[in-house]
Amino acid sequence: MEANEASPFESSEMLATFLISTPLLPESWKLCSQANAAAANLRSFVVERIGTVVYVAFSGVGMIGGSDPSWRNLVPLESIGGVPLFSPRRNKDAEEPVMIHEGMLNLFSSIFNSIQNQVLGILETTDTKSIVITGHSIGGATASLCTLWLISYLQSISSSLSVMCITFGSPLLGNKSFSEAISKEKWRGNFIQVVSKHDIMPRLLFAPITPLTSQLNFLLQFWHLSMTSPEFGKLAKQVSDKDKAKLFTAVMDSLEASTQNGEISSSILFHPFGNYFFVSEEGALCVDSPVTIIKMMHLLLSTSSPSGSIEDHLKYGEYVNRLSLEMLNQKNSLLRNIPNSSYEAGLELAIQSSGLADKESAVIIPAKECLKLARRMGPSPALNAASLALKLSKVNPYRAQIEWYKSWCDEQDDEKGYYDSFKTRGACKREMKVNINRQKLARFWNNVIDMLEKNELPHDFDQRAKWVCASQFYKLLSEPLDIAEYYGKGMHRVKGHYLEHGRERRYEIFDRWWENRIVSTGEDNKERSTFASSTQDSCFWAKVEEARDWLNCMRSERDTNKLAMYWEKIENFEKYAIELIQNKEVSSDVLAKNSSYSTWVEDLKEMKQLRANVPRYPHQFTRFLDGEVVP
Incomplete structure (x- = not known):
């Protein structure tokens, strides 16, 4: 495959073929049915061993809707049973914390001890x-949480x-950060969300929260008991x-x-995660792109009716x-006469598997365009990383020129140093x-971050020692x-001090990369014999500027x-600076x-x-604060 060639669509069909060729789906559903039936006897999950595979199935019946206020809430998810679910850098890198549906988390937490044992x-x-964790409806959400805990524990x-998680008709569980965290941890392949093309339950949390949606969700949870208790089937008539x-609608x-x-x-508060396995009478379609x-949830549901x-x-x-x-063999035989590429044949097969082949063009055309979005266009993440390495070698001369400038500043007779020479620079070509070069380096590193956040780079890119x-090195120098x-142009007078109002996001991200790096034994305990080539706190000068401002404030403050x-604050900074210098x-x-x-020290x-002298000359000190000269 060429570097700029799209990844083949058939990869999703391959996963569908694999699942259908194994007993995973029928065995999982059989256990889900048993778990739903066992719920009548207050059993929340059932366990069964088949050879070397253990199945754990959760009941789809749970008190989560109705008047429960947690139906409306998302809560942070960091750990379960004391086991961190995501590495710290994942939660910190996200623009918002990893959060999930509070009611579903409460439901899982209530049975966690028995599950754990x-x-x-x-x-x-x-x-x-291997362990297959499965569940129908609300049981699917419980199965997903159990899988997350077990993967992290293992x-x-x-x-x-x-560990594999297979859910049937599971509602959505968490926010965008939750979905992205699972993807970045490379756990997406552990989750198979089986969704029938008309089932409203997996789509329910896209709708605005109203008493109606809460009421119907409550009803759906108890419909499962209609398979064993006709009395509960009457609940369906309560919704007109x-x-x-x-x-x-x-x-x-x-x-x-x-x-x-x-x-x-x-x-949208809730986002899908893992692989979605859309099933219909005609077959199955597997996709993993959230968009x-x-x-597809929308297009497939549009062919249904409210009751259906x-x-x-x-x-x-x-x-x-x-x-x-x-069934797959029958469908493949239908494609033998299609004189198109393997990609187009795979696309046609996907449309047939989704049950949309006999629909109007108003549905089929958007469905094909939607599936085309699942293609990964452009180079693979590995190739992108290799290309970035070449680009880094091309921008390194810019960094070298800045290093030369820093050395040049240290040798000048004015004894200002690197920071103050640049801050008070004039129209000299050297400083220009x-x-x-400073701006070129910033653009390069902003592009690196942008590619990483778009999943165009390997998921462990920010853990690689090279980067x-x-x-x-770039942060400490630049x-x-x-x-x-920032301070040379007086931006602090308009926006406020740099640390709170002026620091670029890339530096905060690089802080986290450095903090979460893998440290070899004794690396952080090495004592320096000479001063560092660059100050190890890249924000040191911003702290100096704030300390200077505090001193100025003391000269005019009476309170x-x-x-x-x-x-x-001044004393704390002084101690901090002295410690840095001593080390x-x-x-x-x-x-x-x-x-x-x-200058600040003086x-x-x-x-x-x-x-x-203040205790002996309080009046004179006050006059000094007022700007008068003390005799």
């Missing part, structure tokens, strides 16, 4: 090779046991056809508005039993060239220039409480005779002398 007992059995004990139509409208310009709308999943979208929630047994290799060290630019506050974690330009830091000495 059962699963840990399974792990002690040496002949267990990683913590370095176990090679394989008119209310069902309103709910159907609300879900359809929300789905239609949820994806715009190939992206998911920011108004494509949502579009509710009844379809209980038909997974029929769909699973119809799926077989024989440095500034241009962690390169970004740290951020002092950004700070000098004793504020004076005490300023002095405490030789600053570069020599910090101690240059006329640097901002050295001003601080004067202020300390003045404060020493």
Whole structure:
């Protein structure tokens, strides 16, 4: 495959073929049915061993809707049972925290102890090779949470046991960050979300939260008991056809508005994750792109009716039993006369498998366009990373020129140092060239971050030593220039101080890369014998500028409480700076005779002398604060 060739569409069909060729789907559904039946006896899950595979199935009956206020809430998800679910860098890198549906988390937490005991007992059995965790409806959400906990736990004990989660008609579970975290941890392949083409339950949380949606969700949870108790089947009549139509329309409208310009709308709270396995009477279609999943949810539901979208929630047994290799072989025979490429043939097969082949062109055309979005256009993440390495070598000369400028500043007679020379620069060509190089480096690193966040780079890119060290080196060298630019142009007077109002996001991201790097034994305990080539706190000069501002404020402030506050901040910074210097974690330009830091130290000495005289000369001190000269 060429570097710029799209990835083949058939990869999704391959996963569909694999699932259909194994007993995973029918066995999982059989256990889900048993779990739903066992719920009548207050059993929330059932366990069964088939050879070396252990199946754990969760009941789809749970008190999560109705008047429960948690139906409306998303809550942070960091750990379960004391096991962190995502590596710290994942949660920190996200623009918003990983959050999930509070009611579903509460439901899982209420049975976690019994689940933990059962699963840990399974792990002690040496002949267990893999675990399949499954569930129908709300049980699917519980199964997903159990899978997340188990995968994280197995990683913590370095176990090679394989885990797969197969859900049927599961509601959405978490926000965008939740979906992205699973993808970045490379866990997406562990989750198969089986969704029938008309089932409203997996689509329910796209609709605005209203008493109607809450009522119907409550009803759907108890419909499963109609298979064993006809009495519960009567609950279906409590929702009128008119209310069902309103709910159907609300879900359809929300789905239609949820994806715009190939992206998911920011108004959508819940996002799909893992692989979605859409099933119908005609076959199965598997996709993993969240945008494509949502579009297909909309297109498939548009061919249904309000009543059909509710009844379809209980038909997974029929769909699973119809799926077989024989069905796939029949469909493949239909494609033999299609003189198109393998991609187009795969696309045609996907449309047939989704059950849309006999629909109007108004549905088929958007469906094909939607599936085309699932193609990964352009180079693979690995090729992108290799290309970036070449681009890094091309921008390294810019960094080298800035390093030369830093050395040049250290040798000047004015003894200002690197930071202050750039801050007070004039129209000299030398400084103009440095500034241009600074901007070129910023564009390069902003592009790196953009590619990483678009999943165009390997998921472990920000853990690779080459890039962690390169970004740290860049940050330590370049951020002092950004700070000098900020204060040299007086931007702090307009926006506020740099640390809170001026720092670029790339530096915050690189901080996290460095903090979460893999540290070799003894690396952080090495003592320096000489001053560092670059100050190890890239924000040091911004802190100096704030400290200078605090001293100036003390000269004009009369409020004793504020004076005490300023002095405490000054003392804390002084201790911090002294510690850095003693550990030789600053570069020599910090101690240059006329640097901002050295000037601040002299001003601080004067202020300390003045404060020493305050108890004896309070009146004179007040006059000094007013700007008068003390006799």
